[in-house]
Amino acid sequence: MIFRQLYDQESSTYTYLIAVRDGGEALLIDPVLERVPQYLKLLQELDVKLLLAVDTHVHADHVTGLGALRTETGCTTVMGEQSHADCVSLKVTEGEQLRVDGVRLEVMYTPGHTDDSYSLLLPDRVFTGDTLLIRGTGRTDFQNGDPAAQYDSLFNKLLKLPEDTLVYPAHDYNGMTVSTIGEERRHNPRLQVSSQAEYVELMNALEFASPKLMDIAVPANLACGNKVIPGGVR
Numbered sequence: 001m002i003f004r005q006l007y008d009q010e011s012s013t014y015t016y017l018i019a020v021r022d023g024g025e026a027l028l029i030d031p032v033l034e035r036v037p038q039y040l041k042l043l044q045e046l047d048v049k050l051l052l053a054v055d056t057h058v059h060a061d062h063v064t065g066l067g068a069l070r071t072e073t074g075c076t077t078v079m080g081e082q083s084h085a086d087c088v089s090l091k092v093t094e095g096e097q098l099r100v101d102g103v104r105l106e107v108m109y110t111p112g113h114t115d116d117s118y119s120l121l122l123p124d125r126v127f128t129g130d131t132l133l134i135r136g137t138g139r140t141d142f143q144n145g146d147p148a149a150q151y152d153s154l155f156n157k158l159l160k161l162p163e164d165t166l167v168y169p170a171h172d173y174n175g176m177t178v179s180t181i182g183e184e185r186r187h188n189p190r191l192q193v194s195s196q197a198e199y200v201e202l203m204n205a206l207e208f209a210s211p212k213l214m215d216i217a218v219p220a221n222l223a224c225g226n227k228v229i230p231g232g233v234r
């Protein structure tokens, strides 16, 4: 498998490229608009054709590259069925599969950070979006976030995966690149709770500043990165 983990310093976002063979098809997860030229160059260098570009959820901290990639490559843009983004060509839901060449990614609905948050599962690794981060979990205080739903997504879905499943999140702010389900179960401070109520209490006690790009990123992402509305949403 061809696998690349790409990083956008501005938003601390990880973007993942998956392909199988030279001359074959590729998939990108969580592309960042400003990085699209880099992705296009890499796709060309690796001699792969972008078939699918997927966002794990509507991001609040960077503008998506989905629209630009679709324009440039004719790829299919993919999000979960709950997404209100208006240029998504294919909406997926729990239990469906995304296929590139022989690789199948299983679609897991993992709401909580947002109500349109999804994870994507390969046999040995899971792309967790902002549901499960390395030693953290995605904030649940905006964009229809729900800590109770996030508890379910974590404890009843992601943590049920085999312990050695690699965890690739959508962001990292601390220099970490990859973890495993077992490592997170043991060492992630957010996962050391004994009940859903305790998790909800923990999450509700957290205070966050709004992401610096939120007023630009959310409306732009609802338009798949194509229209940035000055002044943002209220």
Ligand code: FE
Pocket (backbone or CB within 6 Å): 057, 058, 059, 060, 061, 113, 130, 138
């Ligand atoms: Fe997010």
